[in-house]
Amino acid sequence: VQVVESGGGLVEPGGSLRLSCAVSRLTFSDAWLSWVRQAPGKGLDWLGRSKGKVDGGTTDYAESMKGRFTISRDDSKDTLYLHMNNLKTEDTAVYYCITDPGGWMGSWGQGTLVTVSS
Amino acid sequence: EIVLTQSPGTLSLSPGERATLSCRASQTITSSHLAWCQQRPGQAPRLLIYGASIRATGVPDRFSGSGSGTDFTLTISRLEPEDSAVYYCQQYGVSPPWTFGQGTRVEIK
Numbered sequence: 442v443q444v445v446e447s448g449g450g451l452v453e454p455g456g457s458l459r460l461s462c463a464v465s466r467l468t469f470s471d472a473w474l475s476w477v478r479q480a481p482g483k484g485l486d487w488l489g490r491s492k493g494k495v496d497g498g499t500t501d502y503a504e505s506m507k508g509r510f511t512i513s514r515d516d517s518k519d520t521l522y523l524h525m526n527n528l529k530t531e532d533t534a535v536y537y538c539i540t541d542p543g544g545w546m547g548s549w550g551q552g553t554l555v556t557v558s559s
Numbered sequence: 560e561i562v563l564t565q566s567p568g569t570l571s572l573s574p575g576e577r578a579t580l581s582c583r584a585s586q587t588i589t590s591s592h593l594a595w596c597q598q599r600p601g602q603a604p605r606l607l608i609y610g611a612s613i614r615a616t617g618v619p620d621r622f623s624g625s626g627s628g629t630d631f632t633l634t635i636s637r638l639e640p641e642d643s644a645v646y647y648c649q650q651y652g653v654s655p656p657w658t659f660g661q662g663t664r665v666e667i668k
Contacts, residue, residue: 489655
């Protein structure tokens with residue numbers, strides 16, 4: 442399985458950003474996928490997950506993510522998205538996309554860095 | 560939300576020694592739904608153990624996981640230089656949110 446994130450960069454506070462996660466070598470539409478972030482020098486923070494189509498395609502979020510962050514997917518493009526709105530400086534982090542075969546974090550991407558700064 | 564507390568914060572050991580890392584949960588983790596991952600400096604994390612004791616594909620057998628309920632352990636039987644990393648436990652109980660411990664840093668002398 443190969444996981445590749447993209448879309449990170451520098452954004453001003455209050456701005457928005459959409460991260461993408463391309464996954465290959467598995468049946469994407471059935472895949473459960475999670476987003477995890479890591480602030481500089483800090484630990485890992487689970488953000489949410491998207492279930493595969495056969496399991497309803499629903500999403501679950503960490504409580505702190507509800508309202509500003511949304512996970513979506515385009516099965517025709519084998520791509521998962523993380524939509525981030527009203528970004529704050531504390532959202533500065535490396536964002537990882539990971540396969541979630543059963544709740545544990547399976548295959549990790551290399552991450553994409555989001556920097557929120559004026 | 561289940562809180563995971565890892566100890567010790569840092570472990571400094573010599574090559575060939577045994578490392579024992581602890582992960583304690585604030586409530587019982589159903590069906591031993593606990594995983595361990597390793598993050599080497601400058602790299603993304605990688606899965607080591609899931610289901611408390613099942614090694615992921617390609618993980619050397621010097622890594623082993625054990626425990627149930629609220630207390631779990633990752634043991635590295637014979638440390639090698641490439642084991643220098645931060646190790647995180649992660650729970651995936653009955654339903655989200657999943658949570659991670661704060662990490663244990665293993666330093667090889």
